[in-house]
Amino acid sequence: MPSTSAHFPWTLHRTRLANGLRVVVCPDATVPLAAVNLWYDVGSRHEVEGKHGFAHLFEHLMFEGSAHVDKGGHFAAIEGCGGDGINASTSSDRTNYYQTVPSGRLDLALWLEADRMGSLALTQETLDNQREVVKNERRQRYDNVPYGDWAEEMMALAYPAGHPYASSTIGSMAELDGAELADFTAFHETYYAPDNAVLTVVGDVDPEHVVALAEQYFGGIAPRGSFPQPTPAPLPPRFGAGRRVRLHRDVPAPRLFLAHRAPRFGTADSPASVVLASVVGRGRGSRLYRELVTARQLAQASGAFLSAWSHLHFESVLMGACAPSEGVDQGELLDAYVEVCDEVVRDGVTEAELDRVRAMLSGDWLRELATAGSRADAIGRFTTRFGDAESIRDHLDRLLAVTVEDVHQSAREILHEDNRIVLEYLPEAAEAGADIDTDEPEAAA
Amino acid sequence: MSARHTLVAERPTGTEPRPYRFPEVRRVRVAGGEVIGAHLPGRSLAWAKLLMESGALHEPAGLDGLARITCSLLDEGSLDRDADTFGLAVEALGAQWRLACGWETQEVGVDLPADRLAAGLDLVAEAVRRPAFTEADVERFLADHVRSLKTSWAQPGTRAQLAFRRALFGDTRLGGLLGGTPDTGAALDAAAIRSFHASRMTAPGTLAVVGDLDTVDLAALGRIAFADADGVAVRADIVPYTGAPATKRAIVVNRPGAVQSVLRIGHAAAPRTTPDLIAIELFADVLGGSFGSRLNHLLREVKGYTYGAHANFGHGRRSGSFTVSASVHTEVTAAAIVDAIGEIRRMHADGVTAAELAATRAHSLGSMPINLQTPGGIGGRLIEAIVHDLPDDHVTHEYAEILATDLDTVNRAAAHHLRPDELAVVVEGDADRIVPDLHAAGFEVVSADV
Numbered sequence: 025m026p027s028t029s030a031h032f033p034w035t036l037h038r039t040r041l042a043n044g045l046r047v048v049v050c051p052d053a054t055v056p057l058a059a060v061n062l063w064y065d066v067g068s069r070h071e072v073e074g075k076h077g078f079a080h081l082f083e084h085l086m087f088e089g090s091a092h093v094d095k096g097g098h099f100a101a102i103e104g105c106g107g108d109g110i111n112a113s114t115s116s117d118r119t120n121y122y123q124t125v126p127s128g129r130l131d132l133a134l135w136l137e138a139d140r141m142g143s144l145a146l147t148q149e150t151l152d153n154q155r156e157v158v159k160n161e162r163r164q165r166y167d168n169v170p171y172g173d174w175a176e177e178m179m180a181l182a183y184p185a186g187h188p189y190a191s192s193t194i195g196s197m198a199e200l201d202g203a204e205l206a207d208f209t210a211f212h213e214t215y216y217a218p219d220n221a222v223l224t225v226v227g228d229v230d231p232e233h234v235v236a237l238a239e240q241y242f243g244g245i246a247p248r249g250s251f252p253q254p255t256p257a258p259l260p261p262r263f264g265a266g267r268r269v270r271l272h273r274d275v276p277a278p279r280l281f282l283a284h285r286a287p288r289f290g291t292a293d294s295p296a297s298v299v300l301a302s303v304v305g306r307g308r309g310s311r312l313y314r315e316l317v318t319a320r321q322l323a324q325a326s327g328a329f330l331s332a333w334s335h336l337h338f339e340s341v342l343m344g345a346c347a348p349s350e351g352v353d354q355g356e357l358l359d360a361y362v363e364v365c366d367e368v369v370r371d372g373v374t375e376a377e378l379d380r381v382r383a384m385l386s387g388d389w390l391r392e393l394a395t396a397g398s399r400a401d402a403i404g405r406f407t408t409r410f411g412d413a414e415s416i417r418d419h420l421d422r423l424l425a426v427t428v429e430d431v432h433q434s435a436r437e438i439l440h441e442d443n444r445i446v447l448e449y450l451p452e453a454a455e456a457g458a459d460i461d462t463d464e465p466e467a468a469a
Numbered sequence: 470m471s472a473r474h475t476l477v478a479e480r481p482t483g484t485e486p487r488p489y490r491f492p493e494v495r496r497v498r499v500a501g502g503e504v505i506g507a508h509l510p511g512r513s514l515a516w517a518k519l520l521m522e523s524g525a526l527h528e529p530a531g532l533d534g535l536a537r538i539t540c541s542l543l544d545e546g547s548l549d550r551d552a553d554t555f556g557l558a559v560e561a562l563g564a565q566w567r568l569a570c571g572w573e574t575q576e577v578g579v580d581l582p583a584d585r586l587a588a589g590l591d592l593v594a595e596a597v598r599r600p601a602f603t604e605a606d607v608e609r610f611l612a613d614h615v616r617s618l619k620t621s622w623a624q625p626g627t628r629a630q631l632a633f634r635r636a637l638f639g640d641t642r643l644g645g646l647l648g649g650t651p652d653t654g655a656a657l658d659a660a661a662i663r664s665f666h667a668s669r670m671t672a673p674g675t676l677a678v679v680g681d682l683d684t685v686d687l688a689a690l691g692r693i694a695f696a697d698a699d700g701v702a703v704r705a706d707i708v709p710y711t712g713a714p715a716t717k718r719a720i721v722v723n724r725p726g727a728v729q730s731v732l733r734i735g736h737a738a739a740p741r742t743t744p745d746l747i748a749i750e751l752f753a754d755v756l757g758g759s760f761g762s763r764l765n766h767l768l769r770e771v772k773g774y775t776y777g778a779h780a781n782f783g784h785g786r787r788s789g790s791f792t793v794s795a796s797v798h799t800e801v802t803a804a805a806i807v808d809a810i811g812e813i814r815r816m817h818a819d820g821v822t823a824a825e826l827a828a829t830r831a832h833s834l835g836s837m838p839i840n841l842q843t844p845g846g847i848g849g850r851l852i853e854a855i856v857h858d859l860p861d862d863h864v865t866h867e868y869a870e871i872l873a874t875d876l877d878t879v880n881r882a883a884a885h886h887l888r889p890d891e892l893a894v895v896v897e898g899d900a901d902r903i904v905p906d907l908h909a910a911g912f913e914v915v916s917a918d919v
Contacts, residue, residue, distance in 0.1 A: 106835015308556025
């Protein structure tokens, strides 16, 4: 059972400025801080063919200066005023910008964010510089690391070509090389507008003062009115056919990744899928850990054998991962992994297993809300997804209300053999010649 | 800028931050040990860790990684319940099991909903005081450990880090990796683990607690943690190393085909007892701590060589290190090293400017409450107080000292604590492609034996 009765005890003040900017204030006088967070409802899902990675590269360019702020000046101003916890990130669903400042510097943080929402000072030099930075980010995270590109490979298998989720947020070297200034001025003009954003402020602040400052700094930015959206055809709830793909790469040992199509975040059946992933594959007490690691010693220990990715806009995935123990054939491990899933599909789960997961999810929620910055980001997520900040209040309740029957139904749908793509990484030495081969090659999605 | 928009041109200045005060600290001596608590009224999360004198410096020769593996095995089965059951008990509290293994000390504890603190501490005590270390559990865990070391060995940077430590501390224990290597991992067994626990992890230790202390009985928690703890804590021997690296020598760890080179540049440094501690932190922040630091600005924002470049000082109880780190595109490796060394030389020679000091001072002061919002964040500073024998108000005192440290002090510290001619220059990358450029840049190149 949860250890606190009120899972979101703070007050939320919600305002919409005339230009459409949603402002959410969550006062919390226990910290002398103000966390300032902007969620823009734009991500790599909006990118067009040949321009993958542009939403993320654009995010970098937002730190390169605006009408009244020099290149690098946003970081310098925030750090120089005593702020920290500053960064931004881009996913397929959204782009967020955030910082935490001493509460007396709230006005500076809002001014900086407003200046780059309403203007950009792009030059060829800053684009060229940040293009190289992003290429190095790609090398560091994807290309120079064993298994570093697995998610990119898997997304291309789990979604049909051209689907908004079929490509990675980082983009390819060739696409990044082709990026031109006009791409980014157009991107800013199209998506960076007050009516496509949520501004959240958490901390020792007065809501009326925050709204007045928001009006002062953001109020002169014109709304855009509408935003081009990707409109992929809905996908069937399951892939429709199992699939197994092998990649021969420079990796120290084999590793398996398993994708299952799953509901997007916020649908009626998404809480059960989150609980299912945790029962089956999260933590020491999960089915997969106890069977694959402790009982049979087939897999390396892992806290995340299965997890819910919770995409916001289109069909999501439950993603599995496991690595065979020394001397264990990856095929044997795969069979054992699938056996565990099949057992859940056949027999369901127990109330005790749900209680374990409820306790873990309750702890997670306390931790996620424990800092002003992280709480602000969560509020931005719920406001963007559901259109109302108050939707955050019963998030945990929805997870805790999931029953064993709900999980069993979710397992039957998601862990079905027709809904599993297996991606195997094998050391290059394992097979000379072709670096990719596939079983059951019919299109999966 | 679109003419449709009206932006405010004038930059607001805001008001000065309030001075930071660390939470009230309470101490209790009980059952042969000491409990140190920090009071966070009304918090729904709590945190507790037992600190023990059992870090890697206590390991017998040749068994690198033994301390960490012993600590990691504590929650893999106790005399009261098996590994799976123990794991389930931790998760049923909504707790996260927290381990930290350092050179001198180790920490085991939990981060959990506040009303579960006593139950969580029962589990910590059970794990530390009554571990089972059964043959089957140890064998399973060691096999897994060796395999994971093999994986980490293949990650870029692991071998660079080993070569870097060796260059700084030679063949002493500090010259290895905390967790050991695949070779030393293969030498560990159940007997060594039981022996290490019996000799190093049976003293009471010190319990650090963060939470609403008005609802917590610190003495009762201490009695739980220290029950059956009859060992004696001793400090590890430390072997001095007098060798010094030379900046002109580049140590290359070959990683054929790598598209980036991992850089580690630095030298041994003063322990935390140095009176220049705050001054060092301030110039290090300017050199490579903040986003706008000189290294990140030059290597990332001007040159585009890297996704990020950093510098920091690590201050141990009896040793320290200065490290510049970055992953740079293979083709610019030598140029990036030359630039990084150039920034170290410039800092050594000229120090920071008044404007840089003002900005980094504000950043250091302001980020203190930002980084200390959670019980775990506060707990980290409590642990620091215990390890380094600092007063209860050391963080509040540090705040005042940051405010008071002037330009001359910072710049004298930069001149004294940076040694630009005695840098270990380690690069893990594709030797065929980077060595010619390193030669051309004037480096003597040696291959690292890792």
